[in-house]
Amino acid sequence: MTVDWVSYYPVVAILIFLGEVTASATFDAAFCAGQRNGLYADPIDCAGFYSCFNSKTYHFTCPPGLRFDYKTQVCTWKAVCINSAGANSSPLNETAVPQASADIPLVPLPSLPREAAQCTSVEDVRCADGSTCIPRQKVCDTVRDCPEGGTDEYGCDLREDPYASQPCKKDTCALPACFCSNDGAQIPGGVALASVPQMVLLAFPGALNSQNHDLIRNLFLPTRLNPNQCPIHGTFFVSHEYSDYSHIEKFYKSGHEIALSTLSRDRETPYWWTTVSSYKDWGIELQSQREILHHFAHVPLTETRGGQAPNLHLGSNTQFAAMQDFGFEWDGSITVPSTSRPVWPYKLAFSVPHTCHQSGCPTRPYNVWEVPINQLIDSQGFGCPSLGSCHNDDLKTAEEVLQWLLKKFNRHYTDNRAPLVLVIDPNWLQENFDALSRFIETLITKPEQDTYFVTYHQLVQWIQSPTPIELLADFVPWACDEEAAGFTCEALDCDLAFVHGGTRRFRACVPACPASFPWKDNIKGEKTVDPVLKRYVNTVTTPATTISPQ
Template sequence: LETTNVPQMITITFNGAVNVDNIDLYETIFNGQRLNPNGCQIKGTFFVSHKYTNYSAVQDLHRKGHEISVFSLTHKDDPQYWTHGSYDDWLAEMAGARLIIERFANISDSSITGIRAPYLRVGGNKQFEMMSDQFFLYDASITASLGRVPIWPYTLYFRMPHKCNGNAHNCPSRSHPVWEMVMNELDRRDDPTFDESLPGCHMVDSCSNIQTGEQFGRLLKHNFNRHYMTNRAPLGLNFHASWLKSKKEFKDELIKFIEEMLLRNDVYFVNMLQVIQWMQSPTEINSLR
């Protein structure tokens, strides 16, 4: 498939509890009026943690076609707990949380297939053994450093196509039948042609130099081009809702960016599962509509 025929996919993800603090934000962004070029509504992925979550709101997001994924049961504050967690810890935290979401949000279609580790503290082979035993399809916690070209999601049947440099260096070292929805770091330089290199950031809110809506708008456009002009690897925009809510201009810039992108005919806002489905049967832009 020629790169020019590959749709530029963008995944908007949110980490954490879904409740009255952020439901209005989600309804504003995903208002049902914003459509991908094929006429389907844009979709997001929500990594839900248990505490403080309003499960009827989760049920609502799922009903509207958004993807619900797991962000753990306890979200324990001790990063070491995740890095050195036993098989049973990961089982209780992730499969346990999935069970609760399915039960409380009434999701009975086996559509909860992904997990993200709190603090992105990957649990090494134990985490991935548990995932494979419990039929989790993908993990979305491993970060790839800012490079010349972003990285496409990959399966862990084979060696990772990049170094394990964040994640407390605890990436899996054995083969696992699991997808990795890798988090490509964003380039947060204000003027990429001019500024010296800065380390990238994996969550948008960890780009601590972004203080104004204008800067955020530039960050979005520049990183879009980094993906679009090279190999069109999916662009991940990973948020905590509280950051987008901290300044109205952040939310406004994101919506403006989404609407500008939807004016093109080759950009799709999709959830993680849709990216995997596209990769399993790649379809060129013209055949998607």
Template sequence: MRIAFVFALLLSISLASELPLAEECDPDICTLPQCLCSSTAIPGNLAASRIPQFVLLTFNGAVTSTNTLTYRRLLSGRRNSNQCPIGTTFFVSHEYTDYQLLNELYNNGFEIALHSITNTNQSYFANADYETLMLEFDDQKKLISHFASIPVDQLKGIRMPFLQLAGNTSFEMMKDASILYDNSWPTINFKSPPLWPYTLDFASIQDCVTPPCPTASLPGSWVVPMVAWTDLQGNPCAMADSCFYPPDSYDENGWFRFLVKNFENHYLSNRAPFPIHLQEGYFRERPGFEAAFIRFLNMINSMSDVFMVNTLEAIEWIQNPVSAGEYIAQSCRHVVEERCRPSFCPSLIAPHKEENFYMSICNTCPATYPWLGNPFGL
């Protein structure tokens, strides 16, 4: 009897603490630049033919000496047709990341975003509470800023590991950690025409592929939906490197056609940002893909109304939508380079596994390997 009473009490407390469901979005109330309903409609009611087509190239995982060679080979020196440097977003996990190379990527004008400290299993993030997510992401902001010499206020985005959402909790954490946007939520139902980024002030129309999905009103939080690609058999894939039926690894022409077809699903419809979400290892395993990818980048970098930008830049345009002509007339973004004071730190004791780590950083060496609850390795 006593156990039943305690259970009922805990249940009532849990239900009472749940946030109320968000209401259906009213576009007369939800207005830019702070609020935008989830929709396939073009922000600002502009015609598709008049707006810039943004391409969002993102990479997941640790930044290492191996994959940085690929990033340099593919991206260094590239410019859009307006002669502004291209943008790319790196969602970085902590373990094995070289923070000197992360500083290099930032100084080259690329956006650095968060992918958690532990990058552990999927169920861990599905059930993570607010305190856990603050340790994973707010602590990671401090860690990256300290060891890669990147201003903490430049770390504006997250991608949950395994694209595993945590319901309302991660968005509550984002607000308190001054994180602007999430880029973890796939959509299959809204790919033709594709879904635009939006805020969570009101209820989302987006399909819930990896529950739990947010249900509450969470003002100020932006969702950049991961609009699915379509593989050769018509199946959806949230990331470009997760398609079940892709072209053959050595078929450069097949890969090029595949890239163009998925791009045209955006460019020839409502021009919602076209996502290219990848793991760097995909290039090393598929030489035909890399050759086709370079051809594809050369093509879009020469198009007068197509621009590779980082995720934050796309949100900034959505907050103040202008025509392609007006966008071209704007100044290029300017990154103030952050000086790296290099240190190489061998044999750091890790608190989470029986392994000694080394760190390549832009600061003095920590006493132990930085981890949850101890982002500075004190």
């Protein structure tokens, strides 16, 4: 692995829709007129680039500190500004005269020393700073050894990892413990296509509170049942800040799955999860949120079985090693390119069976099921991992959105019936509730009675024991208990001091408010906060303020 000036970011066209590249409001709207589809450097902005699709112009900006390199088609670290000649230049790997922007000062970024380090052993590899060599065995081992930020971890891939996982081996990967296939498109257990249930997973990332509780609840009407006459359910990747734990508890006790999206999901920068976070960070983040859910939403620790990287920013081997070691059953963070066939879940005991465009993909084997997100294709032809990231501005009515959703469903249904994962962003739900509600109603009333809305854990249970449609009425893991009595509680609203400053509103079904806002090293909120030093004080001196029981 010679790391010199190699970029650690995947193809920019994929990054656009994962939120790592930002759209620009000011650009030449006619840039792509007459251009072939592809990526082009912005001739006046080193960090900018155009994406042309069917003569439509889209302008984006690389993450801070990076430059767009038109030759490699990625955002990369550059000491000088090198771009294409702009319009009418080739989008892909054809010779063009590099030129520096006359309008942008060439401010040097962290650059290679004049003489790069000479690694003394053929087994050594050079870090991205150019002056440090480390043993090859330290690459991809979850410890960040390179001094410039740990590029030996977030820059690793299967080619660089000396202990990389191997392609699928059927003779050592047998159900119920393991499933894999060389292309990811094979149906578990060899079930005939016509007998495979089409599973749909409704995934809700982020805070669950009064702003979205009623909308989500109205998606899961009591009359909406799967063909086995059990209620349809979804999975919630709940974040900590701004969540109402009484609502989380209500959804859990109604049969929905509660999963994790780390504790400080929205407090760290997107790049922190991929380029800075350590094994210890991931362990603390996941287990702290798991404990808080147990204490304040009364979700048993053993039933918080899976999670998703914040905003799909993978943490490389550090993330998956922590998930494995803390006993998580599944992960739902890896995306499948929209150009591939739909991919079934697989065990990470073997290498990822499809192209993984995200930064921080795992390279080593882990005893964790991966439930991948098969990217959707928006109305402009681009892949998008969540409904909110799809560019569907031309869909003006609920009927048009409904037909678009049904088209995504049919792509899976008519191919290999790999599960359809719909990641439902809160803002998208606010604007498209009617379309999604009609989508659910349309599928559960299909005359074929072969579509099921299930949780991630229920999906894994089916893969471990593939059961034909005609036998699902007696499939015990999907059986439902008699309808439980409605859940009620005396929820408290509390204003709690936050260790990072200020206060946070906190709501949960608890007999009394915590002393402070629960956080890392303060799972139950028992410690008080020194507002000046912004640190915890172990001795509880002042109870938190209770605003109102409800």
